[in-house]
Amino acid sequence: MHRFFTSTLLCLGLAGNVLAQATIPPSVSLQTPAVTQALEAIRPHGIEAHMTFLADDLLRGRQPGTEGFALASRYMESQFKALGLTPAGEEGTYLQAVPLRKAEVVEAGCAMQVIPKKGEPVVFTYDEEYLVSPDLAATASEVTAPVVFVGFGVTAPELRHDDYAKLDVSGKIVAMLSGAPASFPSDQRAYYSSTKLENAVAHGAVGVINLSSRDSPRSWDSMVRRTKQGAFRWLDAEGQPNRTHPELKAVVSVSSAGAAALFADLPKSKSLDKVLSAEVPPRFALPVTCTIRTQSRHTLIPSNNVVGLLPGSDPDLKDEYVVYVAHFDHFGVGVAVDGDSIYNGAHDNASGSAILLEVARGFAALPTPPRRSILFLAVTAEEWGLLGSDYFASNPTVPQENLVATIAMDMPFLFLPLLDIVPYGADHSSIATAVGQAADFLQLGISPDPMPEQVLFIRSDHFSFIRQGIPALFVKAGSQTDDPAIDGKQVNLDWRGQVYHTPKDDMTQAFDFEAGAKHARLDFLTGYLMAQETPRPTWNAGDFFGGKFGQRRPE
Structure with a gap:
């Protein structure tokens, strides 16, 4: 050896x-x-x-x-x-057909407005303050709901972490930081970073606002480029897209300027800077309601995998x-x-x-x-x-x-x-x-x-x-x-x-x-x-x- x-x-x-x-x-x-x-x-x-x-x-x-x-x-x-x-x-x-649905945002049909409890509504500008994730399940949707900040939006029982504990988000839009807590083991951190939409749905949320954490690997410019490319899902035998979340009527990402508008006029203990710097962010209802409108264009895209085989030599294996x-x-x-x-x-x-x-x-x-x-x-x-x-x-x-x-x-x-x-x-x-x-x-x-x-x-x-x-x-x-x-x-x-x-x-x-x-x-x-x-x-x-x-x- x-x-x-x-x-x-x-x-x-x-x-x-x-x-x-x-x-x-x-x-x-x-x-x-x-x-x-x-x-x-x-x-x-x-x-x-x-x-x-x-x-x-x-x-x-x-x-x-x-x-x-x-x-x-x-x-x-x-x-x-x-x-x-x-x-x-x-x-x-050598080919395995993979039917895909492509969804692209129709930017002219999208809108986001933040309505504070006090003051005038703030209308966000596409590409500058917000981006809409293409909707793979519907070509048009709209939601108006209060916003609750849920930290990372992660529920990990085995790590004794639940960002939704003692929060009622049913029928509400949840705002969450990208990623997962840095204290998590590396692979669990990766896993829980990937399951946050499902977790939001499980807690009754109707929309998601993504905020970039301070160690996010993606810049706003890269997110803009990526979003303009659209999104895909594979279709099952009934023509339905996989891993979609129709319960979520809007999924958006906001820039630092957009995040500042969401967290405006909060006390220092709940400020955006406090949230971004905390190892375990506080969780609380934001004093705003959001209206988000999404319009998407769907296209059927035929695609394929390529599969080759080297047969084994053992009759049993x-x-x-x-x-x-x-x-x-x-x-x-x-x-x-x-x-x-x-x-x-x-x-x-x-x-x-x-x-x-x-x-x-x-x-x-x-x-x-x-x-x-x-x-x-x-x-x-x-x-x-x-x-x-x-x-x-x-x-x-x-x-x-x-x-x-x-x-x-x-x-x-x-x-x-x-x-x-x-x-x-x-x-x-x-x-x-x-x-x-x-x-x-x-x-x-x-x-x-x-x-x-x-x-x-x-x-x-x-x-x-x-x-x-x-x-x-x-x-x-x-x-x-x-x-x-x-x-x-x-x-x-x-x-x-x-x-x-x-x-x-x-x-x-x-x-x-x-x-x-x-x-x-x-x-x-x-x-x-x-x-x-x-x-x-x-x-x-x-x-x-x-x-x-x-x-x-x-x-």
């Missing part, structure tokens, strides 16, 4: 039975000619070539429903064919599947930045799609396929709410109960040599053992989440599978560098603040393609180990996500 293996698992913070396993030599060896052959098949120039095509202006940003997306889909399909993968979509093809997933969509053409309106999505996520293809190349190079089958899934509409992966995880083209684990590849951060990783999800299941062994083999360190405020755990396609009770992993680069003058975390934060989700994310950036190949080798080794081991990956005893979703899995 490599000398790093036990320390790697310790870095993950594992306890009890899982930590005890770290002292047991792994049953699957990575030091074999077959594994060496597979790793050598993974090419840095292959990462570069795939990214160069997918991020080219020709594809116009790969938004679902566009010709550029269709070109990207055809590219992924042709690569699967070239690698000899078996079609695993629908009707003997070949009907079980380890899934690799990466999204190949992006935002298309949108608001221009410095004269450029094509959102190429080179790092997000031509890089992850390229890694998916090189991992597939590694598996295809094995003299004998692994015992379990490997499913390669290129998905649509991740940028719009993990929709392609959620559709597949909810409606898989193979038996859902036989999906044993998932590894997602999404903008792994290819701007520095890869020295350490952050394996989101590993500390929730026995996947930790596989990723620990793989990282050890490649002499990579394992680090904790350096940016919990970014809530990355719920922001990529692995989370769609976790919601179905399937253990999953999402690996990002850590912050270690080989140059003491370079702060890896700051490089990452600067990229997110200046380039992320803008047209600047193109192939002119200084990518480290060897780091991309190293990511692909790590992902290959992790999935290879899970495909070779006889036991399925399992949730850790008492795990939060295993307890919430794991009961959906077969015994």
Whole structure:
């Protein structure tokens, strides 16, 4: 056993039975000619070539429903064919249809007015004081109701936190801060940041006003650009959009100026500054009523996932599947930045799609396929709410109960040599053992989440599978560098603040393609180990996500 293996698992913070396993030599060896052959098949120039095509202006940003997306889909399909993968979509093809509804705000039909108990009504200006989230369920709605500030809007019984305690918000609009309390463990913080609309509905709210917390990773300008792109949901067999909240008649975000108007004339103990600086914000009724009008335009958008299969070699395990997933969509053409309106999505996520293809190349190079089958899934509409992966995880083209684990590849951060990783999800299941062994083999360190405020755990396609009770992993680069003058975390934060989700994310950036190949080798080794081991990956005893979703899995 490599000398790093036990320390790697310790870095993950594992306890009890899982930590005890770290002292047991792994049953699957990575030091074999077959594994060496597979790793050598993974090419840095292959990462570069795939990214160069997918991020080219020709594809116009790969938004679902566009010709550029269709070109990207055809590219992924042709690569699967070239690698000899078996079609695993629908009707003997590589494609799984994903019907989408697109909703766009009709700005001229929207309005927001704040009516204080004392003084004159304040009419907000679109783009300046407020933004309306497109309504996926209705083309027009209006609500007038009192406003209650509910802190983060989170109810987390196991963490003894309830922002709705002793508040009556039935029939009211709730105003809430973005994110979740900083005191929460990183992954729970991410999870509760993603479930706040459902929680508002459960407490009887009829509208939501989102306020940016002080550590919010998104600027107002980025929110404006993002909102103008619209929103998508996948449609079920009856043509109904998934994960919508028709009970909420308006969901808006307000700028700092808009927030100041909501909190005007309050005592210092309830001032906006007090609310934004408090670790646990006070919760109270605001002395205002709001009228919000929303108008949206709906369009049916046909889209698809691309699915390829490497059949397993073990007669008893070949009907079980380890899934690799990466999204190949992006935002298309949108608001221009410095004269450029094509959102190429080179790092997000031509890089992850390229890694998916090189991992597939590694598996295809094995003299004998692994015992379990490997499913390669290129998905649509991740940028719009993990929709392609959620559709597949909810409606898989193979038996859902036989999906044993998932590894997602999404903008792994290819701007520095890869020295350490952050394996989101590993500390929730026995996947930790596989990723620990793989990282050890490649002499990579394992680090904790350096940016919990970014809530990355719920922001990529692995989370769609976790919601179905399937253990999953999402690996990002850590912050270690080989140059003491370079702060890896700051490089990452600067990229997110200046380039992320803008047209600047193109192939002119200084990518480290060897780091991309190293990511692909790590992902290959992790999935290879899970495909070779006889036991399925399992949730850790008492795990939060295993307890919430794991009961959906077969015994």
